[in-house]
Amino acid sequence: MAAEIEDARTTPGWLRGPAVLLLLAQLVVFGLGFLYAQGMVAHNGPRWILKAEPIAFFGNWKMFTTVDRKQRDMDGYAMWDGEWAPIDLPALFPSRWESGPRYTRKTIRRSPKHLAILAGAACGRLTERPERVLLVDVRWRSKRGQREQPRWGKVREKPLMDWDCSREPPQVSGRPI
Amino acid sequence: MAGWWQARWTPVWAGGWTLARVLFCLAALYNQLLRYPRVADAYASTDMVFSYKPFYLADHVVLTPSTGFALWWTGLLALLALLWGGRLAKPALLIWLLSGWVLLSAEGFNIKAYDRLMTWQAVALLLGPIGERDLTTKARSPLGRWWLLVTYCCIYGSTGYFKARYEPLWWTGEALQWHMVLPYFGQTVVGAWISDKLWITWPLGVFTVLFECGFPLLVWFRRLNPWVLLAGVALHLGILLTMNVGVFSHAAIALYPVLLHPEIARAWWGRWQAWRGVGSGAPGRPGLSPACPSSGIAPALDR
Numbered sequence: 001m002a003a004e005i006e007d008a009r010t011t012p013g014w015l016r017g018p019a020v021l022l023l024l025a026q027l028v029v030f031g032l033g034f035l036y037a038q039g040m041v042a043h044n045g046p047r048w049i050l051k052a053e054p055i056a057f058f059g060n061w062k063m064f065t066t067v068d069r070k071q072r073d074m075d076g077y078a079m080w081d082g083e084w085a086p087i088d089l090p091a092l093f094p095s096r097w098e099s100g101p102r103y104t105r106k107t108i109r110r111s112p113k114h115l116a117i118l119a120g121a122a123c124g125r126l127t128e129r130p131e132r133v134l135l136v137d138v139r140w141r142s143k144r145g146q147r148e149q150p151r152w153g154k155v156r157e158k159p160l161m162d163w164d165c166s167r168e169p170p171q172v173s174g175r176p177i
Numbered sequence: 178m179a180g181w182w183q184a185r186w187t188p189v190w191a192g193g194w195t196l197a198r199v200l201f202c203l204a205a206l207y208n209q210l211l212r213y214p215r216v217a218d219a220y221a222s223t224d225m226v227f228s229y230k231p232f233y234l235a236d237h238v239v240l241t242p243s244t245g246f247a248l249w250w251t252g253l254l255a256l257l258a259l260l261w262g263g264r265l266a267k268p269a270l271l272i273w274l275l276s277g278w279v280l281l282s283a284e285g286f287n288i289k290a291y292d293r294l295m296t297w298q299a300v301a302l303l304l305g306p307i308g309e310r311d312l313t314t315k316a317r318s319p320l321g322r323w324w325l326l327v328t329y330c331c332i333y334g335s336t337g338y339f340k341a342r343y344e345p346l347w348w349t350g351e352a353l354q355w356h357m358v359l360p361y362f363g364q365t366v367v368g369a370w371i372s373d374k375l376w377i378t379w380p381l382g383v384f385t386v387l388f389e390c391g392f393p394l395l396v397w398f399r400r401l402n403p404w405v406l407l408a409g410v411a412l413h414l415g416i417l418l419t420m421n422v423g424v425f426s427h428a429a430i431a432l433y434p435v436l437l438h439p440e441i442a443r444a445w446w447g448r449w450q451a452w453r454g455v456g457s458g459a460p461g462r463p464g465l466s467p468a469c470p471s472s473g474i475a476p477a478l479d480r
Binding site: 008 | 182186187188190214215218219222223224225226227228229230231232234235236237238239240241244284286287288289290293296297314315316317318319320323324327328331332335336339340343344346351352354355356357358359360361362364365366369370372373374421422423440443444446447
């Protein structure tokens with residue numbers, strides 16, 4: 001038993017060609033994204049493909065592919081009167097997504113410029129302005145079968161940025177609106 | 178050839194679009210509410226502004242918190258209009274899309290998979306007949322559904338291919354175990370519990386790769402279509418239960434009513450109406466019209 005159809009319409013003939021072109025363009029975006037995800041155009045692609053990255057971004061679907069057996073976090077320290085003290089980064093930067101707090105993004109961790117912006121913001125957000133801020137990347141091995149993943153075993157700590165709070169962090173050039 | 182081309186454009190039952198619009202809207206509303214606490218601290222932060230590929234909005238404009246909140250409220254109102262439907266639906270969808278992408282581009286680092294998925298879906302909704310009422314009695318162009326099929330086939334196919342090609346631990350169940358305890362994405366109650374139980378993660382891991390690789394090949398066959406989509410619902414509910422991936426599962430399932438073969442969806446709707454004792458409950462046309470072999474609906478009408 002099927003529902004009654006009282007009104008049937010479809011794409012007019014003159015629009016069908018452009019509609020097919022639209023679908024082909026969609027396939028091209030996914031194709032470009034696939035090439036980017038494979039790393040096939042990172043260094044040796046033609047210039048027009050490199051320029052197409054913002055478009056390819058929508059077609060790049062590589063999710064939870066490879067295994068990561070490590071936990072990762074970022075610790076923060078601030079210096080007052082020559083003494084280092086831990087600071088509460090989640091309280092200073094509360095925004096978080098399911099991937100974690102904003103400050104733990106790989107794009108920040110891997111860029112000295114972005115780390116400087118983060119450290120500069122930490123200097124400004126602390127109630128008492130410190131002399132320096134230190135950001136440290138922390139890694140340790142995951143344990144299967146448990147929710148809590150406390151630091152254990154060989155914990156690797158790598159200083160990412162030691163920032164002098166008297167300096168002006170790099171700024172973007174956009175006009176505030 | 179002309180007949181083949183004409184048959185491709187045969188109108189298909191449009192009832193699925195109504196349910197898809199509502200489910201999409203609910204997923205987007207949930208996501209919109211989650212964005213609110215981040216507006217001043219991230220989307221329109223004044224002390225932590227980044228410019229990063231592929232979006233360099235902050236090199237041109239930096240959102241102040243009041244602009245950020247104005248965009249957020251604009252998006253919320255647009256979603257409510259989309260939920261209401263009718264003629265407002267498509268303009269509202271466009272406004273939500275634009276306001277949302279300004280916020281996402283201003284933040285730069287946290288454009289998630291579901292943000293991109295929902296953008297693809299929004300285009301499908303714009304191509305579909307969501308601006309009309311009473312779609313359960315109408316048949317419309319298959320273009321929006323094609324767009325969605327291409328979208329889902331490319332997304333599932335791509336991510337499945339990478340898993341099958343580059344990570345052999347997906348075939349042993351070990352990859353899923355480690356994903357279940359990933360920082361932030363993992364560590365849910367159920368996910369962590371199964372993360373050391375290979376007898377659970379092995380079949381789930383193999384199922385995931387087979388589904389993702391098989392979807393682009395199997396979803397087109399009418400007989401297999403509902404079973405493939407049922408497997409997809411199971412996959413996404415499983416992800417929802419075991420991982421933290423935001424509204425990805427909600428959004429992915431939201432457009433499944435359109436992916437369901439329109440004739441099957443139409444038959445199910447008819448049965449549902451008959452069971453409820455609503456409408457004429459008239460039997461559908463069992464024979465297929467020679468002009469429209471795929472749907473049994475009246476020949477395509479170019480109005």
